[in-house]
Amino acid sequence: MTELNKLTIAAARDALRKGEVTSVELTEACLSAIDAADALNAYVHKTPEIAMEQAKAADARRGEGAGVLNGIPLGIKDLFCTKGVASQAASGILEGFKPEYESTVTSKLFESGAVMLGKLNMDEFAMGSSNESSVYGPAVNPWKIDDRNLTPGGSSGGSAAAVAADLCLGATGTDTGGSIRQPAAFTGTVGIKPTYGRVSRWGIIAYASSLDQAGPMTKDVRDSAIMLGVMAGHDMKDSTSADIAVPDFEAALTGDIKGKTIGIPKEYRLEGLNDEISRLWDQGAEMLRDAGAKVVDISLPHTKYALPAYYVIAPAEASSNLARYDGVRFGHRAKLGSGDGITEMYEKTRAEGFGHEVQRRIMVGTYVLSAGFYDAYYNRARKVRTLIKRDFEEAFAAGVDAILAPATPSPAFGIGEVSDANPVEMYLNDVFTVTLNLAGLPGVAVPTGLASNGLPLGLQLIGRPWEEADLLNIAYSLERSAGFVAKPSKWW
Amino acid sequence: MSIDTETARRVAKLARIKVEEDALPALAQEFNAILGFIEQLEEVNVDGIEPMTSVTPQRLKRRVDVVTDGDQQGAVLKNAPDAREGFFAVPKVVE
Numbered sequence: 001m002t003e004l005n006k007l008t009i010a011a012a013r014d015a016l017r018k019g020e021v022t023s024v025e026l027t028e029a030c031l032s033a034i035d036a037a038d039a040l041n042a043y044v045h046k047t048p049e050i051a052m053e054q055a056k057a058a059d060a061r062r063g064e065g066a067g068v069l070n071g072i073p074l075g076i077k078d079l080f081c082t083k084g085v086a087s088q089a090a091s092g093i094l095e096g097f098k099p100e101y102e103s104t105v106t107s108k109l110f111e112s113g114a115v116m117l118g119k120l121n122m123d124e125f126a127m128g129s130s131n132e133s134s135v136y137g138p139a140v141n142p143w144k145i146d147d148r149n150l151t152p153g154g155s156s157g158g159s160a161a162a163v164a165a166d167l168c169l170g171a172t173g174t175d176t177g178g179s180i181r182q183p184a185a186f187t188g189t190v191g192i193k194p195t196y197g198r199v200s201r202w203g204i205i206a207y208a209s210s211l212d213q214a215g216p217m218t219k220d221v222r223d224s225a226i227m228l229g230v231m232a233g234h235d236m237k238d239s240t241s242a243d244i245a246v247p248d249f250e251a252a253l254t255g256d257i258k259g260k261t262i263g264i265p266k267e268y269r270l271e272g273l274n275d276e277i278s279r280l281w282d283q284g285a286e287m288l289r290d291a292g293a294k295v296v297d298i299s300l301p302h303t304k305y306a307l308p309a310y311y312v313i314a315p316a317e318a319s320s321n322l323a324r325y326d327g328v329r330f331g332h333r334a335k336l337g338s339g340d341g342i343t344e345m346y347e348k349t350r351a352e353g354f355g356h357e358v359q360r361r362i363m364v365g366t367y368v369l370s371a372g373f374y375d376a377y378y379n380r381a382r383k384v385r386t387l388i389k390r391d392f393e394e395a396f397a398a399g400v401d402a403i404l405a406p407a408t409p410s411p412a413f414g415i416g417e418v419s420d421a422n423p424v425e426m427y428l429n430d431v432f433t434v435t436l437n438l439a440g441l442p443g444v445a446v447p448t449g450l451a452s453n454g455l456p457l458g459l460q461l462i463g464r465p466w467e468e469a470d471l472l473n474i475a476y477s478l479e480r481s482a483g484f485v486a487k488p489s490k491w492w
Numbered sequence: 493m494s495i496d497t498e499t500a501r502r503v504a505k506l507a508r509i510k511v512e513e514d515a516l517p518a519l520a521q522e523f524n525a526i527l528g529f530i531e532q533l534e535e536v537n538v539d540g541i542e543p544m545t546s547v548t549p550q551r552l553k554r555r556v557d558v559v560t561d562g563d564q565q566g567a568v569l570k571n572a573p574d575a576r577e578g579f580f581a582v583p584k585v586v587e
Contacts, residue, residue, distance in 0.1 A: 100567035197548050210547060239552050308530045319507065326508070328580050333573035342585050347510035359509050363519075364526055366507040367495075380533050382543030387536065389547065423522060424529045440547030465548065 004029035005166045009072055009223040010250075012169055016062065016071050023062075023071025026169070027055035027115050030073045034117060034167045039492040042152075042162040044078055044136045045086045045119040054115040061113070068230055070113030075168035077159050078119045079126055080106050080214075081203040085116075089205040090134040091124045093353025094331040103203025104235045105172060105214050112230045117168050121158025124355045125322065126179055126207045129429035131157025132415060133357040141187060141412050142488040145454050148414040153183030153429075159217045160187040164488060170218040170227050174204060176211045177310055178433025181445035184217055185407035185458030188447040188486060190479070191217040192224045192472065195465045196440035197242035199228075200235030208317035209240075211310075211437040221446065221476045225249035228468065244466055252469035253476045258292030260474060263400035267303035268432060270409070277406045277457060280449045284404055284459045287481035288474070298400060300391040305384050306435040307427060312368050312381035313438070318358075319365030325353060360423065389439040396464050402474050403462040406432050407445040411455035432460060442468045444475045447484040456486065495523040 004026045007015070015021040031048050051073060058071035081087045081099035088094040106116070121139040123131055130151040131139040139157040141150040142165035152161040156173035160183030163171050173180040175193035184191030192215045199214045206212060216227035229250065234243040264285055269278070289295045327333035327349030334348035354362070368377035395403065409431055418426050436443040442465070445458040461478065463471030495503075500520040504511040511519060569575040574582070 097571050100564075100570055195548070197550070236553070236555065240546075240548075240550075242548065242550060243553065302536065305533060305536055308532045311526060312530055312533070323508075327573060328582055329568075330571035331573070336583060340583060342583050343508070344510075345583050346508040350508055351510035354509070359507075359511075360519075360522060360526075362509065363500075363503045363507045364523065367499075367503045367523065367527075368530075370503070370506060377530065377533075379543050380536075380538060381530075382545075383538035383541040384533055384536050385544040385547075386541050387538070389544065422525055424525055427529070438547075 005033045007169060008219045009069070009169045009226050012072055023055040023058040023115060024052070026071065027051050027073045027117070030117050030168055037165055037167055037492050040140045040142060040161050040165055041137055042121055042139050042158040042165065042167055043075065043118040044090070044121045044158065047085055047116055047118045050085070051115050051117050054110070058113050058115060067112030068226060069109060071115065072113070072169050073115040073117050074109060075117050075120045075159060075162045075171040076106060077156055077172050077174060078122050079174050079205045080172060081205065082106050082116065082119065086119060087205070088135070089125045090122045090136055091353065091355065091358065092135045092332060093325045093350070097331045101203060104200035104237060105204065105231050108230055108233070120162055120171060123155035123157065124358050125205065125318070126155040126174055126176055127318070127357050127361055128154040129178070129182055129426055130154045130415070130418065133355050135355065138415050140415070142492065143187060143412060143455055144488065144491050150412040151186065151415050153186035153412065155179040156183045156217060160184055160189055160191070163187065163189045163217050163219060165492070170216055170223050172214060172231070173217040174212060174214045175437065176207050176314060177437050178430040180215050180217060181407050181433045181443055181460055182429055184445040185447070185456070186412040188456030188484065189217060189219060190221050190224050190444065190446055191215060192228060192444040192468065193436065193442060194228060194232060194468055195442045197240050198232050198442070198466070198468065200233070200238040200241045202235055202237040206321040208314040209321060210317060211314060221472055221479045222250060222253055224444065225253055225472045247469045249469050249472055252473045254473060255477050255480055257288065257474050257477045260293040260401045261399050262288050262293045262295045263298035263395050263403040264295060265298050265300045265303065265403055265405060267300050268405045270431070274410050276451050277409070280457050281404070281406050281459060284448055284478060284482070287478060288404065291477045291481060296400065298395045298403070300395065300435070302384065302387045302391050303435060306388055306438055307431055309381040309384040309388065309438060310430070310434045311364070311427060312377050313385065315361040315365030316369050316378050317365070319362045319369065322358070322362055325350065356420070357423070385438045388435055392439045392441060401464065402471055405460050405462065407458040407460040408432065411451045411453065411457055436462055441465060442471050444471055446475050446478050446482070448478065448482040449484065450486055495520045495527065
C-alpha cells in the first residue's frame with residue numbers, strides 16, 4: 001500500500017484492524033508528507049516525537065478493546081490546549097505558552113488511540129475567514145489555479161489545508177461563525193459544526209463562548225461521523241455541555257433519505273450571488289430530490305440580520321474572554337520602562353501581543369458593552385438572535401428535516417485580495433454560516449462540485465438540534481450523488 | 493452614530509490596549525465601518541422579544557459544593573512571565 005497519508009480514517013481503521021498496516025507506517029507517511037509541505041504553512045508546531053510514541057503504543061494495543069481511532073494520525077488546531085505542547089491560538093500573546101493540562105476533546109481523541117502529528121495554523125484567536133490574521137503567517141490552500149497563493153479559508157485554515165493536502169487523516173476544527181464550514185468548502189473537504197453543547201469546550205481557548213463549538217474536518221462524511229462520535233459527549237468541566245447520549249453517527253449513514261423534507265431558504269438567494277454557486281445549489285437540491293427527499297421552499301426572514309448581530313455578540317464576548325491576557329499568568333509580557341506601573345504593563349502587553357484584527361474586535365466589543373450603548377447594541381443583538389433562532393424553529397416545526405444552502409459566497413480567493421481597511425468585506429464570507437452559530441444548530445459543509453476555474457465548491461446542510469446523525473446521513477447521500485473526487489495536484 | 497478620535501481613545505483605554513496617537517483616526521474609521529454595518533439591527537422590530545441568554549434550553553448542572561481540585565501551585569505558575577516565591581509577580585500596584 002503506497003501513500004498511506006492519503007487514506008481516509010475509515011480505510012486506515014479497517015486496514016489497521018486487518019493487520020495490513022501499522023500505525024507507525026501511517027504516522028511516518030504523514031510525517032514525511034508534512035515535512036515536504038512547509039510551503040502550505042499548515043503545521044505550526046510539529047510533534048513527531050509524540051506522534052511516533054503514540055503510534056507505537058497504538059500498535060502495541062491493537063486488537064480487542066482498542067479505541068475507535070486507535071492508531072489514526074490527526075492534526076490538532078492550535079486553539080486546543082495540549083499538555084506540554086505549544087498552544088498559542090496563533091497569537092503572539094501566547095508565545096511560549098505550554099498548557100499544564102489537556103483539553104477534553106484531545107483527551108477523548110487520545111483515549112480513543114489517536115495520534116497527534118502537530119498543531120495547525122489558524123486565524124489568531126479564531127477571528128478571521130482567511131487564516132491571514134495568524135502570528136505564524138497565512139496557511140496556504142493546496143488548491144492552486146495560477147500564480148497566486150489562495151487562502152484555505154479561516155479560521156480553521158491550517159486544518160483544512162492539512163486535510164486537503166493529505167498531511168493527516170483528519171483534523172480538529174472549531175467554528176464560531178463558520179470557521180469549520182467555510183475552510184472545508186474552500187478546500188474540497190468535509191467539516192461539521194455540531195449542535196452547541198454537543199462537544200465540550202473545556203481546554204479550547206475561548207473566543208465567543210456562546211457560539212464556539214468544536215468539530216471534525218475530514219476527507220469525507222463517514223470520517224466526520226467517526227471522529228465526531230469520539231469528540232462528542234457530556235463533560236462536567238463545561239457547564240454548557242449537554243448531557244445527551246451520543247448516538248453511533250457512522251451507523252446512521254445508510255444513504256436512505258426517502259421521505260425527508262429539505263428546505264431551501266429563499267433569503268439565502270442573495271442579490272448578486274455567484275452564478276456557479278447558485279447553480280450548484282439548484283443541482284444539490286435536485287440530487288436530494290432524486291434520492292427521494294421532498295424539497296420545499298422556506299423562509300428565514302431574519303437571515304439578513306445574522307451577520308450584524310454576530311458582530312455585536314462575538315466581539316462583546318471576546319472582549320470579556322480575552323481580558324485574561326494581561327501579561328500576568330501566561331504568555332507574553334511587554335518590557336516595561338522605568339516608572340511603568342501595572343496599567344502600562346497591561347496596555348503595552350496587549351498592544352504588542354494581539355494582532356490588529358483581534359485588537360479591533362476587543363475594542364468593538366468593549367464599545368458595544370460600554371455604558372450607554374449596552375441596550376442599543378448588545379441587548380438588541382441578543383433579541384435579534386432570539387428571532388433568528390425562532391425562524392429556524394418555525395421551519396423545523398413545519399416539518400423540515402434539514403436545510404440546504406451554499407456554504408460560502410465564492411470559491412477560495414487569493415491571499416491579500418480582501419482588503420484589511422474595510423473589515424466588513426471579510427466578514428461577508430460568513431453570511432451563510434453564521435446564522436447556525438447564533439441558533440446553536442448543527443451544520444455540515446460537503447464538497448459538491450468544481451467552479452469553472454477548477455476550485456472546489458461546497459454546499460451546507462443545516463440540521464435540527466441534536467440530530468447530527470440524521471444530518472450526516474443526508475450529507476452522506478449528497479456526497480454520494482455529487483461524487484466529488486477531485487484532489488489538488490501537488491505543487492508544494 | 494459616528495466614532496471620533498476621542499471615543500476611539502476612550503475605548504482603547506477601557507480595553508487596556510495601547511494605541512499610538514497617530515493610529516487613532518484610522519481606528520475610528522474602522523469602528524465606523526463596523527458600527528455602520530451593525531446599525532442595520534435598528535430595522536428589526538424587537539418589541540416584546542426576550543434577549544437570548546442560552547441558545548439551548550437547558551438548566552445548568554449543579555454539583556455538590558466540595559473541593560475537587562487544588563494543590564497545583566507549581567502547574568499554575570509554570571507559564572507565568574514572572575513568578576517568585578510561589579506568587580505571580582507584577583509591577584508595583586499601590587504606592
